[in-house]
Amino acid sequence: MKLYRCERFEGIAGLALCEEPDPAPPGAHQVLVQVKASSLNFRELLLMNGAFRDWMAPNFIPASDGAGVVLAVGPGVRRFKPGDRVMANFAENWHGGARPQHADTLGRGAIVEGMLRDKVVLSQEELIGVPEHLSDEEAATLPCAAVTAWNALCQHAPLLPGQTVLVQGSGGVSIFALQLARLFGARVIATSSSESKLKRLAELGADATINYRDTLNWEDAVLHLTDGRGVDLVVEVGGAQTFGKSVACTRDGGRISVVGLLTGAPSPGEGFFTRGLSIAPIRVGSRQDFESMNRAIALHELRPVIDSVYDFAHVPDALRHLESQKHFGKIVIRHQ
Amino acid sequence: MKLYRCERFEGIAGLALCEEPDPAPPGAHQVLVQVKASSLNFRELLLMNGAFRDWMAPNFIPASDGAGVVLAVGPGVRRFKPGDRVMANFAENWHGGARPQHADTLGRGAIVEGMLRDKVVLSQEELIGVPEHLSDEEAATLPCAAVTAWNALCQHAPLLPGQTVLVQGSGGVSIFALQLARLFGARVIATSSSESKLKRLAELGADATINYRDTLNWEDAVLHLTDGRGVDLVVEVGGAQTFGKSVACTRDGGRISVVGLLTGAPSPGEGFFTRGLSIAPIRVGSRQDFESMNRAIALHELRPVIDSVYDFAHVPDALRHLESQKHFGKIVIRHQ
Amino acid sequence: MKLYRCERFEGIAGLALCEEPDPAPPGAHQVLVQVKASSLNFRELLLMNGAFRDWMAPNFIPASDGAGVVLAVGPGVRRFKPGDRVMANFAENWHGGARPQHADTLGRGAIVEGMLRDKVVLSQEELIGVPEHLSDEEAATLPCAAVTAWNALCQHAPLLPGQTVLVQGSGGVSIFALQLARLFGARVIATSSSESKLKRLAELGADATINYRDTLNWEDAVLHLTDGRGVDLVVEVGGAQTFGKSVACTRDGGRISVVGLLTGAPSPGEGFFTRGLSIAPIRVGSRQDFESMNRAIALHELRPVIDSVYDFAHVPDALRHLESQKHFGKIVIRHQ
Amino acid sequence: MKLYRCERFEGIAGLALCEEPDPAPPGAHQVLVQVKASSLNFRELLLMNGAFRDWMAPNFIPASDGAGVVLAVGPGVRRFKPGDRVMANFAENWHGGARPQHADTLGRGAIVEGMLRDKVVLSQEELIGVPEHLSDEEAATLPCAAVTAWNALCQHAPLLPGQTVLVQGSGGVSIFALQLARLFGARVIATSSSESKLKRLAELGADATINYRDTLNWEDAVLHLTDGRGVDLVVEVGGAQTFGKSVACTRDGGRISVVGLLTGAPSPGEGFFTRGLSIAPIRVGSRQDFESMNRAIALHELRPVIDSVYDFAHVPDALRHLESQKHFGKIVIRHQ
Structure with missing residues (x-):
């Protein structure tokens, strides 16, 4: 072979x-x-x-x-x-x-x-x-990528319909997180540095998109889109570059699922420890997680x-x- | 006044x-x-x-x-x-x-x-x-009714996309459970004794419907619709009349949310205790539950x-x- | 061999x-x-x-x-x-x-x-x-028996220090449940039909004991021992004979872990469905459950x-x- | 008045x-x-x-x-x-x-x-x-202090008997965390800079103590005490000074409960994001948390x-x- x-x-x-x-x-x-x-x-x-x-x-x-x-x-x-x-x-x-x-x-x-x-x-x-x-x-x-995205959404506390998720960029995990978050009934805010990618993210169901190249303080844009409350969940894939901003635009008591083999060591930024955020690193998942995700993918014929x-x-x-x-x-x- | x-x-x-x-x-x-x-x-x-x-x-x-x-x-x-x-x-x-x-x-x-x-x-x-x-x-x-339905779906363990829910009849809780379960990305099987009501339940999003007057062993129909596996969750509103059948068509390890001021005392039926089912009675809910539900209702403009x-x-x-x-x-x- | x-x-x-x-x-x-x-x-x-x-x-x-x-x-x-x-x-x-x-x-x-x-x-x-x-x-x-007892105490929602558990009789699961519940910092009420066994259960750490042969309405004795509130958790091993009584002496919102290959089909009794009890059948457990239990057994040198x-x-x-x-x-x- | x-x-x-x-x-x-x-x-x-x-x-x-x-x-x-x-x-x-x-x-x-x-x-x-x-x-x-300590131990996932907790210093939260962790059946490792305080922490039930003034790399001492595995939970009260060390001595998949109005913004250190640690800031607690804790304090007559x-x-x-x-x-x- x-x-x-x-x-x-x-x-x-x-x-x-x-x-x-x-x-x-x-x-x-x-x-x-x-x-x-x-x-x-x-x-x-x-x-x-x-x-x-x-x-x-x-x-x-x-x-x-x-x-x-x-x-x-x-x-x-x-x-x-x-x-x-x-x-x-x-x-x-x-x-x-x-x-x-x-x-x-x-x-x-x-x-x-x-x-x-x-x-x-x-x-x-x-x-x-x-x-x-x-x-x-x-x-x-x-x-x-898909099992990682699934667990980022539901491993520690399942996302509920009506909650808001931030996904970052257009990597494999982020696109799956966007598609799967829609199945959870969540609202999705997506970022990218490319207008053409943002257009595709919107076509895949992102409720709002932000160009982080044009909008350097994109965390403020996220807060604006959530009436100042912040998102319930961030699927954080950017590491040291984005972590502080993710903290800033997560609601009090919200959650950040950290994805990836990040080698940097970002500082969570001022205010992190007073705002009750949970951080939950995601390391792909178990066979049962995969099977649960498959049932969602099959029912909704997600592609x-x-x-x-x-x-x-x-x-x-x-x-x-x-x-x-x-x-x-x-x-x-x-x-x- | x-x-x-x-x-x-x-x-x-x-x-x-x-x-x-x-x-x-x-x-x-x-x-x-x-x-x-x-x-x-x-x-x-x-x-x-x-x-x-x-x-x-x-x-x-x-x-x-x-x-x-x-x-x-x-x-x-x-x-x-x-x-x-x-x-x-x-x-x-x-x-x-x-x-x-x-x-x-x-x-x-x-x-x-x-x-x-x-x-x-x-x-x-x-x-x-x-x-x-x-x-x-x-x-x-x-x-x-709506808060009860919401908690029946997510109080003890949130329903996940791809899971299957059984709702019974066309009372207030059951209709809300059907509508809300769709927001969770779940598949919904609905029962009723009336063809016209079944038609309306299908219009509201039920993936499959069963006329329990025509199909006395409707639990078998539910098992058939789930390839013999059974549903993940039943929103049980029928009490003594339906409880045994609900047990029979819930998957091993599944859950039955029991709703209502049921005065009867149904026997769960043979097999209940060997099949790992959880029973979770629902007593409406807290203000936080209500607020969580409202976010889902608002996002999806559920009517x-x-x-x-x-x-x-x-x-x-x-x-x-x-x-x-x-x-x-x-x-x-x-x-x- | x-x-x-x-x-x-x-x-x-x-x-x-x-x-x-x-x-x-x-x-x-x-x-x-x-x-x-x-x-x-x-x-x-x-x-x-x-x-x-x-x-x-x-x-x-x-x-x-x-x-x-x-x-x-x-x-x-x-x-x-x-x-x-x-x-x-x-x-x-x-x-x-x-x-x-x-x-x-x-x-x-x-x-x-x-x-x-x-x-x-x-x-x-x-x-x-x-x-x-x-x-x-x-x-x-x-x-x-021990893994079953462990999961009866913590599978669905871990027992907390200060909570009260009811264990029934002196079978293997019940004795382990008594010993392990003590490690969780819980109060234990134990029943038996034999005075000599009750004495041994007390020596193993039961905080209170009830002879269910002498006290036919032992559920009332349990309520009395809990100032009318009821226990937080029952490790139910008796099946049809005891289930209704277990329901009666569990607090509103409490939990019954059902153990054993029970072939009978007990009726939960009047009031069950209005009192918010959860029923969670236990089917021994996973290797991870066993490993978690072992850490407790090792630390406390439980015998x-x-x-x-x-x-x-x-x-x-x-x-x-x-x-x-x-x-x-x-x-x-x-x-x- | x-x-x-x-x-x-x-x-x-x-x-x-x-x-x-x-x-x-x-x-x-x-x-x-x-x-x-x-x-x-x-x-x-x-x-x-x-x-x-x-x-x-x-x-x-x-x-x-x-x-x-x-x-x-x-x-x-x-x-x-x-x-x-x-x-x-x-x-x-x-x-x-x-x-x-x-x-x-x-x-x-x-x-x-x-x-x-x-x-x-x-x-x-x-x-x-x-x-x-x-x-x-x-x-x-x-x-x-006590409600904070209680929630640090059980808010996100209750501590189980046999698990190991690290408490830091002899502030109010840390002493309560030590006393309460014992009620959960946990093993407690305590640090302090004073031998006389370490002696008192041991008298209160600490299973092992470390003088962090003498043992600058106290995280290594913690790892040594846990056979290289690390503790299951840290009740982190030190902020920027201790956070990286706490990360280093927490087991893969373990949890750090962060306490206090920390104004610094510690970097979690290399390896944090690949080791599956959860971080859960604690902000005292609800009345129900207080009531749950009181039941433990009352049963064990904790002083x-x-x-x-x-x-x-x-x-x-x-x-x-x-x-x-x-x-x-x-x-x-x-x-x-």
């Missing part, structure tokens, strides 16, 4: 397309999956550049996100049968509840081998069925936003496109 | 239209409200028939639900000013959190005087602002379903219409 | 002591455990009598509860190493969060093979470390109450003793 | 002992209370120094905390009768649930008049009964630690003692 390995921590240049024997047949409780599509997250670039090299498997197979079809099942597999369409959870061994202490923080595509390959054997407990209305390409976008689809042979091009940050929506790889 | 009193526990016959002096001016933290509209709940008939006479104030003014405009405020009132449109919370002194031990279980219109009167003085803490898009008549429908509007002089006719159970939606009284 | 199988659903008479080959060496993520001790629950008798025969594995190995030592580990095992002392979780594949839909309701010792054997191979994810201060015999008592210890050869005697219901505390089997 | 007013924002020098007419008799739902004792918090000094002067009532009566006896009740008062011993909640109009938007952030003794006076008229809804075993002096210590008791005439001396930070436990004022 064909697969990619990150042979050296040199970013895209360190990536090699390899050919290796097919995996061994599935053992007890295991499932053999033909990967049909995978998708890329900015995290892939960080990992390939060695940002977390001390915790990484050498020569790892990148990409946390993929979808495929079950080819064969081992003894004791009750959850799936050949022909079922499946995705793999980002975090290994996190089925529900709190994240297990020993779970790999970096997730699939780091210590745990990723999805940039034709075939993979996984425990039935790592797999989730694909909502019927989704194509393989669409399903491949969900494991990291992930796909920026572009590349053939498996052109993964380096896809990564370069990701690196350029010009995309809107997910970048997908079509296998075979 | 004009008002109604229940002079004898003889149902509608015991009700008298009276004329009494206006209330004294509002004291500290109090607000004088001109009642513009009120609405009726089946509970009014129970109370007037003496079902709970041992806990009732003698000669009480019925009706928990009303909306009006602030005429004057006493010293220390910060929450409202003259001209503001307001509603009163069903339960006195329940501002948030758990229901206080000493709160009047029977709510406004029982021990606490009700809204079938022209003017009322209330603590600013009992009052809630009216969402702008609602008429007085529409606002008057919210305090008991309560009004069956009919009666003049204040014709309250007995309105109650007889309520008693007939032929209505669909709330029965409202327009005060002068 | 030696093991017991339930060859026919004829209760103790259907049980056979067998000799079979040792299990195959542990595969990927698997652990080979030498079982040092197991313990018995009343549920074993129900299963052996065929109460749930339709869902059972034929010729099953009974007993959900056991403790032992790791003999060998397969590839990829990070959680344990040879020599570690371990227990197995009751429910297979329930690591945390909500109980998975496909999890075996009947738990270990039913569909999933039980612990009445010398050696067992299990996934590392099913195993939990033994608190240091516990003997093998003590550890073997925890998986079913399970053991009634008697039988040699592996005398399991039938142990089961007969269990059947007699004369025990106080757990009945334990010592393996070689 | 005698009372103190803060006539100028000049700290203790701005305080004046006055004589004014008794309050008017209690109106509807109001209660007249004879204040028997009050207690001081460091916050009093901040307020008197004008740290929050923009939000303060001019010429305010300081001190949020007091206890007394009911002298008379107005019409409609059901919760109390003359002779009852009572305390007032810190936050006006916060009965339960989330903190109301319009509630005075600064609490009693700032906008809302404080307890440094002989008599006060309050709404029955602001008052809480005193646990029987407490003296007036002891009861006067609870409203601000607040009192450093010293001053006569009402010597409030300035008491404040100077507070300012010196040499106290251990609460400084109490005995009214006539």
Whole structure:
């Protein structure tokens, strides 16, 4: 089978397309999956550049996100049968509840081998069925960004209809957060630095948009849009650059879900500690979280936003496109 | 001012239209409200028939639900000013959190005087602002039925998008539960014994409907509609007649919110205790619950379903219409 | 290795002591455990009598509860190493969060093979470390009864210091609930039909005891002990016989955790639905629940109450003793 | 009656002992209370120094905390009768649930008049009964520091038995947090810069103590004491000086309850955002929180630690003692 390995921590240049024997047949409780599509997250670039090299498997197979079809099942597999369409959870061994202490923080595509390959054997407990209305390409976008967005909205205290959410920019998590927040009945305020992206965010359902390049004090604009009250929830993806502003435009007693492998250490700013805000970092989620989200996606036939689809042979091009940050929506790889 | 009193526990016959002096001016933290509209709940008939006479104030003014405009405020009132449109919370002194031990279980219109009167003085803490898009008549429908429905959906564990709710019949709580559940992104299955009502429930957004007169084993129909899994939540209003069936069509680990002053004592049926269901009786809600709901109603410009509007002089006719159970939606009284 | 199988659903008479080959060496993520001790629950008798025969594995190995030592580990095992002392979780594949839909309701010792054997191979994810201060015999008592008691106290809303709990009788769950509730800082009221057992319950920390044989209306005694308020939580183990009384002596808004494979269908009694009680059936718990409980047991060096210890050869005697219901505390089997 | 007013924002020098007419008799739902004792918090000094002067009532009566006896009740008062011993909640109009938007952030003794006076008229809804075993002096210590400590332990997710808490120093909140955490069955690690204070903290039940003057990297000592895992919860009172260290010694997925009117804006430090910590600022609590805490205090006959008791005439001396930070436990004022 064909697969990619990150042979050296040199970013895209360190990536090699390899050919290796097919995996061994599935053992007890295991499932053999033909990967049909995978998708890329900015995290892939960080990992390939060695940002977390001390915790990484050498020569790892990148990409946390993929979808495929079950080819064969081992003894004791009750959850799936050949022909079922499946995705793999980002975090290994996190089925529900709190994240297990020993779970790999970096997730699939780091210590745990990723999805940039034709075939993979996984425990039935790592797999989730694909909502019927989704194509393989669409399903491949969900494991990291969509589950993160879902948990940013409901992990600690579910968003209620009528509440207001701020989403930042047009990265994968932010677009999913916008789309999913609409299913919760929330009002969504979205920011971006590009008018054309703001237009697309509005088309996806943002109730209000702010150009943070034109409106440097965008936190004031958010306060204005909420009659001075502030939003109930921020899905914070910007890190040190945005954190203080996010604090400023969150209502007293509100919540900030912090997303991403932020390496900076933002100061929360004056007033943070007197305003009763909760901060809840989000680290993707459990299989149960994924399954809950899928029910919402299936009922509302939500369609992930796909920026572009590349053939498996052109993964380096896809990564370069990701690196350029010009995309809107997910970048997908079509296998075979 | 004009008002109604229940002079004898003889149902509608015991009700008298009276004329009494206006209330004294509002004291500290109090607000004088001109009642513009009120609405009726089946509970009014129970109370007037003496079902709970041992806990009732003698000669009480019925009706928990009303909306009006602030005429004057006493010293220390910060929450409202003259001209503001307001509603009163069903339960006195329940501002948030758990229901206080000493709160009047029977709510406004029982021990606490009700809204079938022209003017009322209330603590600013009992009052809630009216969402702008609602008429007085529409606002008057919210305090008991809508807050009950809201809490049935989210008090113990908020309903998530993609989950399925069963609502029963076309009473006030059930219609609000259907409308509000849609705002939570849930799928709604509704039952009724009337084809014309089922048609209206579908128009209001029910994803599936079941005629429980034609389909005696409607619990099986619910299971069929959920691929055998059962619903995540039942808003149970039927009591002894429906409880066992509700248990049968709730998923393992699901929840039944029990609504109403049910006097029967239904057996939960075989299997209840092995299936991990939670039962959570709902007793209307706090002012904070009401305020949360209002944000959802305002954002989505939800419109309560009004069956009919009666003049204040014709309250007995309105109650007889309520008693007939032929209505669909709330029965409202327009005060002068 | 030696093991017991339930060859026919004829209760103790259907049980056979067998000799079979040792299990195959542990595969990927698997652990080979030498079982040092197991313990018995009343549920074993129900299963052996065929109460749930339709869902059972034929010729099953009974007993959900056991403790032992790791003999060998397969590839990829990070959680344990040879020599570690371990227990197995009751429910297979329930690591945390909500109980998975496909999890075996009947738990270990039913569909999933039980612990009445010398050696067992299990996934590392099913195993939990033994608190240091516990003997093998003590550890073997925890998986079913103690985790059930723990979740009865804190699964849906953790018991707070100063709250009052009612525990019923002197079965395994009730004694653990009494001991664990003390760690939560709660006040405990315990019932029993035997003065000598009440004396022991008081020695274990019950703040008040009631002989339900002498005091038929024991719910009134509970109300009296709580100044008429009622208890905050009942750990209900009695089923149809006690449920109505439990409802009567729970405070408004309180909670009843229902434990056990109750086949009856008790009516909750008049007043249940107007008093805002929550009912939360408990079905043992997840590995994370078990781990949380262990931290409490370890910190406070809680010692399970053991009634008697039988040699592996005398399991039938142990089961007969269990059947007699004369025990106080757990009945334990010592393996070689 | 005698009372103190803060006539100028000049700290203790701005305080004046006055004589004014008794309050008017209690109106509807109001209660007249004879204040028997009050207690001081460091916050009093901040307020008197004008740290929050923009939000303060001019010429305010300081001190949020007091206890007394009911002298008379107005019409409609059901919760109390003359002779009852009572305390007032810190936050006006916060009965339960989330903190109301319009509630005075600064609490009693700032906008809302404080307890440094002989008599006060309050709404029955602001008052809480005193646990029987407490003296007036002891009861006067609870409203601000103890309720804050209680909520730091259980507001967002109750502490469970077996979990570990870090408390910092020997201020009022920290000592209460230590005492209350013991009632939750938690393990407590306490820090201080003084050996004699550490000795007293150990006597109060701290399982381990660390001298942060001797052990500059006290976060490492905390990690060592928890086998490298970190504590489950920090009750953070130190602000900018300690926050980064608190982050470092909290377990993955743990929680930091932030207490106090911290004006600094600490950076959470590297690693904060990848470790899944929740931050939950605590702003004292609701009347229901206070009542829940009282049940724990009453059951366990917990005794607040009192450093010293001053006569009402010597409030300035008491404040100077507070300012010196040499106290251990609460400084109490005995009214006539």
